[in-house]
Amino acid sequence: MNINWKWDMFFDAFPFILKGIGVTIGLTFACFLFALVFGFVWVILRRIKFKPINWLVTWTMEFIRSTPPLIQLFFIYYAWPMIPGIGVTLSSITCAILGLGIHFSTYIGEVYRSGIDSVDKGQWEASVALNYSTRQTWLKIILPQAIPPTIPMLGNYLIIMFKEVPLASTIGVVGILALAETYGAEHYRNLEAYTIVALIFLVLSYPSAILINKLERKMNRRFDKNAVMQESKGAVI
Amino acid sequence: MAELVKEMKQSITPKRGAKPIVEYKDVYKSFGEVEVLKGLNLDIFPGEKVALIGPSGSGKTTIIRMLMTLEQPTSGEIIVDGTDLWHMKKNGKTIPANEKHLREVRGDIGMVFQHFNLFPHMTILENCMTAPIQVKKESKETARERSVEMLEKVGLGDKLDNYPSQLSGGQKQRVAMARALVMRPKIMLFDEVTSALDPELVGEVLEVIRDIAEEGEMAMVLVTHEMDFALEIADRVIFLDDGVIAEQGSASEVLEESDNERLQQFLYRFRS
Ligand SMILES: Nc1ncnc2c1ncn2[C@@H]1O[C@H](COP(=O)(O)OP(=O)(O)OP(=O)(O)O)[C@@H](O)[C@H]1O
Ligand SMILES: [Mg+2]
Numbered sequence: 001m002n003i004n005w006k007w008d009m010f011f012d013a014f015p016f017i018l019k020g021i022g023v024t025i026g027l028t029f030a031c032f033l034f035a036l037v038f039g040f041v042w043v044i045l046r047r048i049k050f051k052p053i054n055w056l057v058t059w060t061m062e063f064i065r066s067t068p069p070l071i072q073l074f075f076i077y078y079a080w081p082m083i084p085g086i087g088v089t090l091s092s093i094t095c096a097i098l099g100l101g102i103h104f105s106t107y108i109g110e111v112y113r114s115g116i117d118s119v120d121k122g123q124w125e126a127s128v129a130l131n132y133s134t135r136q137t138w139l140k141i142i143l144p145q146a147i148p149p150t151i152p153m154l155g156n157y158l159i160i161m162f163k164e165v166p167l168a169s170t171i172g173v174v175g176i177l178a179l180a181e182t183y184g185a186e187h188y189r190n191l192e193a194y195t196i197v198a199l200i201f202l203v204l205s206y207p208s209a210i211l212i213n214k215l216e217r218k219m220n221r222r223f224d225k226n227a228v229m230q231e232s233k234g235a236v237i
Numbered sequence: 238m239a240e241l242v243k244e245m246k247q248s249i250t251p252k253r254g255a256k257p258i259v260e261y262k263d264v265y266k267s268f269g270e271v272e273v274l275k276g277l278n279l280d281i282f283p284g285e286k287v288a289l290i291g292p293s294g295s296g297k298t299t300i301i302r303m304l305m306t307l308e309q310p311t312s313g314e315i316i317v318d319g320t321d322l323w324h325m326k327k328n329g330k331t332i333p334a335n336e337k338h339l340r341e342v343r344g345d346i347g348m349v350f351q352h353f354n355l356f357p358h359m360t361i362l363e364n365c366m367t368a369p370i371q372v373k374k375e376s377k378e379t380a381r382e383r384s385v386e387m388l389e390k391v392g393l394g395d396k397l398d399n400y401p402s403q404l405s406g407g408q409k410q411r412v413a414m415a416r417a418l419v420m421r422p423k424i425m426l427f428d429e430v431t432s433a434l435d436p437e438l439v440g441e442v443l444e445v446i447r448d449i450a451e452e453g454e455m456a457m458v459l460v461t462h463e464m465d466f467a468l469e470i471a472d473r474v475i476f477l478d479d480g481v482i483a484e485q486g487s488a489s490e491v492l493e494e495s496d497n498e499r500l501q502q503f504l505y506r507f508r509s
Binding site: 120122123125126128129130131132133134139141144145153 | 305306307311336340343346347348350352353354355356357358367368370416420429
């Protein structure tokens with residue numbers, strides 16, 4: 001049996017499907033931004049010492065992480081509006097940002113936390129000895145040390161999220177996957193259509209992964225040695 | 238009889254005619270089940286140099302950490318320049334201090350740590366000048382000028398734009414001292430500041446402490462294992478044992494003349 005591949009259909013489908021790229025990439029960044037901000041909320045909530053709240057927060061995070069994002073999307077889009085009192089009907093794009101954003105914010109929150117935990121406790125103590133306020137300690141001492149090393153990890157999550165965003169097509173967000181579905185169904189050209197989608201994802205994720213890898217190596221060097229910082233400063237002056 | 242002598246020695250404090258700048262009043266401190274300090278009474282006078290010695294685990298570090306507000310006493314009071322550090326008054330009632338109160342009272346206290354605790358993301362100069370700007374609201378120019386001066390004093394005037402990771406341990410500790418001194422504390426706490434250093438780097442750090450001590454105006458509390466150094470600069474040596482002050486007096490009294498058995502054992506182990 002010969003493979004039924006038509007290059008002319010491939011080139012016909014390509015521009016049609018590519019029209020969805022704006023939505024796919026836009027949604028990725030919107031979700032990512034939401035997760036970056038909401039990740040901080042988890043960090044703050046987890047620092048509350050009051051036992052019942054601490055327990056509640058920990059288990060909510062655990063629950064969100066152990067349920068598939070697809071089910072969370074379905075819940076927000078289809079089930080939530082059915083709940084009397086608090087149910088709201090949201091547009092599919094809003095649901096996608098909320099659903100995927102919240103799901104990944106639990107991971108991003110953990111990334112932040114690992115960054116914060118990696119700061120030596122002596123840094124807190126030196127801040128007290130210099131009489132910094134708690135706020136100043138966070139802003140001037142802790143976060144500037146905690147966040148930079150997490151940037152490569154955050155970058156990885158950006159790529160992972162990019163690859164999860166097609167899930168949003170199931171609740172009606174028209175990105176490249178949804179357009180491929182449409183094209184494939186209309187022209188009976190599923191092979192070409194889905195190959196295009198796969199190619200687009202490959203072309204975007206792979207170089208990004210390499211970029212982040214490079215960034216990671218650069219950050220490690222910079223953070224370990226600071227010598228690189230010193231050199232580059234010297235070069236400017 | 239032994240009990241009585243112990244009690245008497247605990248209450249001895251040098252009469253300097255001045256008001257103490259720090260008073261520990263019947264301070265107890267436990268970590269969980271372990272009672273580390275069992276009723277500490279100690280006055281420290283302005284400009285006085287005090288050396289704290291004692292076996293490992295006797296609570297030396299805990300004593301100065303409570304003064305730096307890094308550890309809260311289980312009971313008792315610590316008075317700094319007339320003000321209760323860990324308690325405040327509100328509507329006539331005494332309540333636990335909040336952050337604002339702690340910051341007001343600890344403003345005159347500085348500390349140097351065993352592991353330096355420099356800020357790795359800042360240059361040496363930034364390490365020194367950030368707190369005067371952020372905390373004391375000094376102008377950038379003044380803070381920079383004073384920081385440079387202080388770093389020159391500790392012999393690091395040529396390293397201003399280096400990062401801590403580029404310095405030796407001895408240099409790091411000297412930066413840490415400059416950083417604390419720029420805040421103009423009235424009381425400086427030193428927690429075994431030379432014990433993380435290679436032996437050949439200890440000298441340069443002690444040199445700086447000696448210089449500061451000679452200027453005289455600051456009270457200094459040194460937790461140290463450098464007995465010779467304690468003998469040299471301390472006005473008073475305090476031997477801590479079993480959660481209380483077991484012996485205190487001038488350096489020669491304590492290190493050479495005391496007949497306290499535990500102290501003898503401690504010093505013997507040290508010298509051998
Ligand atoms: N944060 C803490 N949690 C639990 N126990 C502690 C804590 N800090 C100190 N301890 C305990 O309190 C006791 C006194 O500790 P401290 O560090 O004050 O002793 P030290 O005299 O400074 O000893 P060293 O000479 O070893 O530094 C020790 O038994 C120590 O294990
Ligand atoms: Mg100690």
